[in-house]
Amino acid sequence: MRRLVHAAVAAPSVHNTQPWRFRRVDDATMDLYADLDRLLAVTDPMGRGLGISCGAALFNLRLAIRMTGHDPQVMPLPDPGERPDLLATVRATPGSPPDQDERLLYGMIPHRRTNRFPFDDRPLPRNVFLDLVTAAYTEGATLILVKGRTARRVLDLVAVAEGTLTAEESYRAELARWTGSEARSDGVPEHAFGPRPRNGELPMRDFTLGGAQAVRDRLPEQADFEPDPQLAALFTMGDGPLDWLRAGQALQRVLLTATAHGVAASLFSQPLDLRPPPHRGDHAGPLGHVQMLVRFGYGPPVPRVPRRPVFEVVDQRTREARRG
Structure with missing residues (x-):
């Protein structure tokens, strides 16, 4: 679980707010929640940026599951009436080994950066x-x-x-x-x-x-x-x-x-x-x-920005406790 969440939290997010939380349901299932305390009320009043940020984390989570030889089965917004902050439930089911492209993308997770520096004039091929x-x-x-x-x-x-x-x-x-x-x-x-x-x-x-x-x-x-x-x-x-x-x-x-x-x-x-x-x-x-x-x-290399530790974004409470 630590390995999966560590990959997920490397995703980009609006202002690096990292507005997500994860909860282990069982050995094969994990919930992704929006951390509404990190919603930017002025910049992102509708939660669009928060949703996109959490979607990026969800993609990383899916890739990390594929590295284990499992397929991620994603149920988005499984309980919109009672739990609108529950954005997705992800279940790992037995699958084939990851292919070369999946391995390549997974390997890029720690190297992806947002680069706010000048780029040169080379066009993308x-x-x-x-x-x-x-x-x-x-x-x-x-x-x-x-x-x-x-x-x-x-x-x-x-x-x-x-x-x-x-x-x-x-x-x-x-x-x-x-x-x-x-x-x-x-x-x-x-x-x-x-x-x-x-x-x-x-x-x-x-x-x-x-x-x-x-x-x-x-x-x-x-x-x-x-x-x-x-x-x-x-x-x-x-x-x-x-x-x-x-x-x-x-x-x-x-x-x-x-x-x-x-x-x-x-x-x-x-x-x-x-x-x-x-x-x-x-x-x-x-x-x-x-x-x-x-x-x-094409720009200069830039250092990484910080990430919250895994223990800080993992919620140990059950769904019932969260409802309470």
């Missing part, structure tokens, strides 16, 4: 991007390349959303709660902030807003980012809790596939953070709903 598209499709999602004028419009939307968020005191306070300290086991530490783009040429999320001036003074100077970022959008047909779980699993398969190719990635979600609470069914395009914007490229 066509076969690499096709592998990323296939990875998303395998998990029931769609990944498309965003380029040219469309890419610039998307980046403009990100910049406007970032400006709207940063103008809110509540957002800055929430950011301060989850940034800065190198000693804690969650949140975004200073070494992962990355430099600030010169002249605002790329609307990277500014994690310095939550810190004091002394923190800002220690951070890297402004830097020149790539003039034409290689952007992709991840879509799901629906836009509810099941779709967020699906998007998270697809995103993690895409990110691990990118890591296997030596491709770095960072994420943009600011325009999605500002979506109104009602689902936008009337505004869904032919590909469905955008769940994440991803920037791909």
